[in-house]
Amino acid sequence: MVDEITRATAIRYQPALWEILPESGRQLVIKRVQQQAPIVIRQIIEELKNNLDTMFDLKDMIMSHLHKDVRLLNRIFLDVGYAEFRFIRRSGLVFGFVIGCVQAITWALTHNPWIMPIFGGFTGWFTDWLALKMIFVPQQPQKYVGLFTWQGLFQQRKQEVTADYARLIANEIVKPNHLIDALLRGPMSPRLHQRISHIVQQTIDEQTGIARPAVVIALGSRQYQQLKQDVSQHVLSKMPATLQHMEPYIAQKLDVEQTLIKAMNGLNEQQFEQLIRPAFQQDEWILIAVGAVLGFMVGEMQVLIMLHLAVS
Template sequence: MTTLASGLFIDWEGLTGQSKFVVDLISFPIFSAIAGLLTNWTGVLMLFWPVQFKGFRVPGLQILYPYLPRRVQVLPIFSGDGKRLGFQGFIPARAEKMASICVDKALLRIGSPRDFISELDLEGIGDYLADHARDQVKTIVDEIMYRDSPDLWRSLPKQMKNAVYQRVDRQLPNLCHRAFESLGDNIDQLLDVKNFVIRYLDQNPYILKDLTTTIAAPELKFMVRVGLLGAPFGLILALYLHIHSQIPYWGAIPSWAIVLFASAVIGVTVNVIAVKMVFTPGDPQPRYKYIWRQALLAKRQQQAATDLAHILAYQVLTVENLSNELLEGPNGDKTRQLIERVVAEEIHKQLGPAAFMVRAAIGKKGYENLASAGAGAGFSMAPAMVDDEAFVAEQAKKIDEFAARKLRKLTPGEFMEMFYAAVEQDAWLLYLHGGALGIAVGAIHLLTFGW
């Protein structure tokens, strides 16, 4: 069996005057610590970066890709269309799955859509819209009438037009209140929170990255530092190599093979320890089950819950996002029909005794169109609401406080289930990365110090 007692470029024993055993006792812990730090540091980076897939087109990959096993296809080294080879952070690459877990394990435990909407100041929103729409009353009424009944509206005396403006103006608060009360009463049919959040986070994967890096920032730093545990493992490896050749049969295995194998094991082990200490167990356990008793993130549940609620309130469940989902989402037509019904009832009341004459002048169909047109004009008030930063911030604060209160009431096990479930299924990729990087560092050690 061929061995090399020193490195390819430096005779460490001659340089230091020490035996190979002493050189190994010093070098293996240092290299193992470096391997552990690199493994965990790059592992944390790979969780989140890059947010968007970065890669290059490979000729023929698109033809081969459909025949690969599903477990291989979902690896973040392939673009979604299977045409490019590259990389995307584990969490952004699994945005849809991560979002689904987030909803199932957190949002649906916090409350239903009705619970979230009830936290908003619906009456205040109605008053806000009514107040900001007053300057638009004349424009809205003219727009509706000129579009649906231009001859009638042009023929009306100015005094009658002013009377209509005044009636609409007086009814605005009541109209807005009733519209938002109806939305609140029917919110479960109009807003599918799970599909909305999954779709939104899938389209905005950077929020998932921010969510984890913000909530678990101290724990992610700890995961990197845990890599230093490679040092004692390296010391154990050096001691073992000193007696390896004396072991019957097993000692026939080349030392370099033992070093590479042990380096891979060390890379995997420090990764496993880091992930497990941060995410498991949620509820405190006896020392004989877990030396650390409880996940580090679970110990900070109160602060982590506050951070999670803040991100949900200010980046996901915002007034703007909820408004867009209600009006432009899959059930947007139902929302519009609901508002149209409320607006139609109000316009009938606003026309009052003149309703019969108006109906006769413009026809039954035109009269109904007039009522429905009010809803379309009413939608133009919504941008003013979401453009007011103070108003939006006030509503976000209500959602923030509500979500934080609910998340803090979850048991540590329930709270941690959301985070660990998002990492657990793809943890093997981190471990594989740790093993590969460990082998690389082990190979560098062999080239540097010999075998």
């Protein structure tokens, strides 16, 4: 890209001088600019890494990809919360058994046909609701009945959840090609363009050094400023194609997974819950409703079985 930009800029602003230079002289100019290119690239990447939150909307990028790929959303949902779903299954056995004992006693005393389905529906609803609550609440360890201490499962597993969540997001969503596209075309891309333009123009000023007054006189102040803007625009126009070759470098330098882990480890309990819970909260009512409906149906089947046995 440097070769093309240098030649185009020289022909536009100093066509006569560029024409009389032998090719070896032109190559020296181009090589001089090429030597500065890695420095500029490092500056851009460091600027991006240190100010990622002002140039890049991670939430917008993640949400847009999850909306497009529901299977990925399900995978994150299940992989990150595998221990919590296991707890919901197992806790249902315990809570269901306790409520079932009350149900059995009530049925034995009343033989009311509504007892079974009502208790079944309540059991299905309550056990799922309570298990979901216990996944997130309380945020800090608390002692109950003076016998046992409990903390929301996600808070207990914060380190493990953070690692799993960061790994999935980094490997499946915030990949270099997705990142580049979001950076260059996302809602906060104008800020990145502005910073790149500033770095490029600053580099031009630094390279002219003590000769800058002479350069400004030779070109004119307005032309000199226009030259810097033209080079910046040329760099920005070539960014999408050029950055494809930088994907491994970007992945290495930004180290998205470790950056996410570091950021998530810095969250307090409330912020951590606000990050994790929305993915579950959206469909919590479905889980609770299905539990209630299935509990009601099982209770109704119990009534039919009990009545059938009574008739027999």
